[in-house]
Amino acid sequence: MSHLSTKQLEDLRLRLLDAKSSAKILLAQGAPGTEPVEASGKTIGRLTRMDALQVQAMAQMSRHQLDIRLKQIEASLTEWEAGKYGVCRHCKGSIGVKRLEALPEAPFCLACQESFEV
Ligand SMILES: [Zn+2]
Numbered sequence: 830m831s832h833l834s835t836k837q838l839e840d841l842r843l844r845l846l847d848a849k850s851s852a853k854i855l856l857a858q859g860a861p862g863t864e865p866v867e868a869s870g871k872t873i874g875r876l877t878r879m880d881a882l883q884v885q886a887m888a889q890m891s892r893h894q895l896d897i898r899l900k901q902i903e904a905s906l907t908e909w910e911a912g913k914y915g916v917c918r919h920c921k922g923s924i925g926v927k928r929l930e931a932l933p934e935a936p937f938c939l940a941c942q943e944s945f946e947v
Contacts, residue, residue, distance in 0.1 A: 832923040833915050841914070845906050850884040851884045852899040886907065901934040917941055 831838060887895060908914045915924050917938035924938045937945070 831912065833926060833929070837926060837929075838909070838914065841929055841933045842909050844930075845902055846910055848883065848887075848933060848941070849899065849902045849906065851887055852895055852902060855888055855890075856895055856899065883919065898934070901936060905934040906934070 833841070887898065890898065897907055905914060908916070915926075915929055916922070917924050918936045919941040920938060922938050922940075928935055928939055935942070
């Protein structure tokens with residue numbers, strides 16, 4: 830069983846789906862970083878403020894970074910469908926809820942991520 834509640838899982842899945850469509854829109858625009866993100870536009874109108882900020886952060890990414898992000902998001906969605914979402918790909922431990930809320934597609938737990946960055 831997942832350490833996440835059904836509601837948390839559902840919320841995070843919606844966040845992933847939103848992030849996925851945002852990333853696809855930005856990639857389709859061809860030049861991320863050059864187009865201002867319409868925070869009140871139709872595309873992200875239903876997102877929370879935090880997600881709107883995340884979309885803006887995404888808009889600053891290079892095409893390559895965005896491509897990697899999209900792949901991570903898709904991998905997370907695949908894991909979600911398989912009931913394995915929120916599990917660290919390195920140590921197989923649980924990824925903290927706060928970390929997932931900040932970065933729904935996080936592939937590793939904080940401890941592993943930090944060990945990679947040292
Ligand atoms: Zn880990």
